[in-house]
Amino acid sequence: MLHIEFTTDLGAKVTVDVERADQVMDIQRHYGRLGWTSGEVPSGGYVFPLDNEPDFDWSLIGARPWTNPEGEVMVLHRGHAYRRRELEAVDSRKLKLPKAIKYSRGARPTDPEHLREKADGEIEYVTLAIFRGGKRQDRFAAPQPGQAQAGGQHAPRGEGQGRATAPAGRYEPRPQPEGQSVSRPPARAAAAPASEDTPF
Secondary structure (H helix, E strand, O other), X not given: OEEEXXXXXXXXXXXXXXXXXXXXXXHHHHHHOOOOEOOOOOOOOEEEOHHHOOOEOHHHHOOEEEEOOOOOEEEEEOOEEEEEEEEOOEEOOOOEEOOEEEEEEEOOOOOOHHHOEEOOOOOEEEEEEEEEOOOOOHHHEOOOOOOOOHHHXXXXXXXXXXXXXXXXXXXXXXXXXXXXXXXXXXXXXXXXXXXXXXXO
C-alpha cells in the first residue's frame, strides 16, 4: 500500500492510501482539483517539457489556471498568483538555454531563502514551474472530457468508469444522480497547524 500526504486548501494534513503505483497521478489529479497539494515546490520550480505547457494539467500540483482582469494568464497555487512569462533562447559563449515558459511571482519576505531567485537588480522571484526542452509526456496533459486517463491509469477507488473529468483548473463539484453517493479514497486526517497561505 502506498501513501500520499496532502495539505488541503485550508492547511489540514491528510494521508490518502493508494493501492497501486499506476493510480498515483490520478489520485493527485482528483485531490488537486480541490486545491490540495502534495510535497513542496522544489528550488527553481517544477520542470516539465516545453511541449506540455499548452495543455498542462495544473491539478497535478494542486494549482489552477486563471486570467486576471487585465487579461494576463496566471496560475493560482497555495494562495499565490504566478504570472506566465516567455523566456527567449539564450545562445552566448557563457550560456546556452533553449526557449522556455516560466510561471513565477515576486518573492515575499516570508519565502524560504532556497526558493528565492535573483533577477536583474535587487528583484527576487519564486518560480512555480518552468517548461523547457524535453520530449512531450502525455501523462502531464489535462484529460479531455470522455477521454481515459493518460497511461491507462484508473480513476480513484469508487469513481465511476467513463465519467468525464472536469477540465483542468475548475474546482466545481460534479453533479451526482439522485440517491447515488460517491465514495472517495479513504483519508486519514492528522492534526497540523493551519498554513499561512491564503486558500484559493
